Structures are given as C-alpha cells and as structure tokens.
Amino acid sequence: MVTGQNRTSRPARNYRHSIHEDRKAYSIVSDASKKYEVTVKVKAVDAPAEAQLISGGQVRPVMITQNTWQEIKLDPITLIKGNNQLKWQVTTDVVDLDWMELRPSK
Secondary structure, eight states, X not given: OEEETTBSSOOOOSEEEETTSXXXXXXXXXXXXXXXXXXXXXXXXXXXXXXXXXXXXXXXXXXXXXXSOEEEEEEXXXXXXXXXXXXXXXXXXXXXXXXXXXXXXX
C-alpha cells in the first residue's frame, strides 16, 4: 500500500504549477520496496507544456499536449520501503495538476 497525506492514492488535487515556482514535493510512504505505475491528470494552460516527476534519481518526463484535462501514464517508478519524496516540477509553460495516482506494478 502507498499512502500520501493520509490517502491511498491521488495525493495531489487541483494545483497550478509554473516554471517560476519551486518544485512541489509530496511525501509518500510505501510498505515495501517495489515498482509503481504512475498516472497524472493534467492540462497545460497554453499547450504544449512539459513537466517531470522526480523520485530519488528517477526522472519521469511528462509531455502535456492539450489545454483540456488528460490522464497520462508515466513509466513506473520504484519506491523504497518507508518514506519517499515525489517532486513535481514544471519545465516549460504552466501546468494544472489535478491528481496523481500510484498503483503497484503487475
């Protein structure tokens, strides 16, 4: 199980991020070291835009091509047992992040 901010999934909710802001970090607790599939629901204010999800040395790029909500599946990330920091960083333009979901890889 992965928990974040006392929830089991979708720790982020309706946040607008731009390249002029610091990274947003989310604290995630994993009950075991394993791979997780990641899906984000995002939209670009002025498409296209780019962002990345960072966990440890793992960087998952996100290309946002629409200015309407879209769900984008990222390459899996590996979380360690215990506390993990997920950092959301916009690298181009402005991006709205509605939610982020992590599920154990099959």
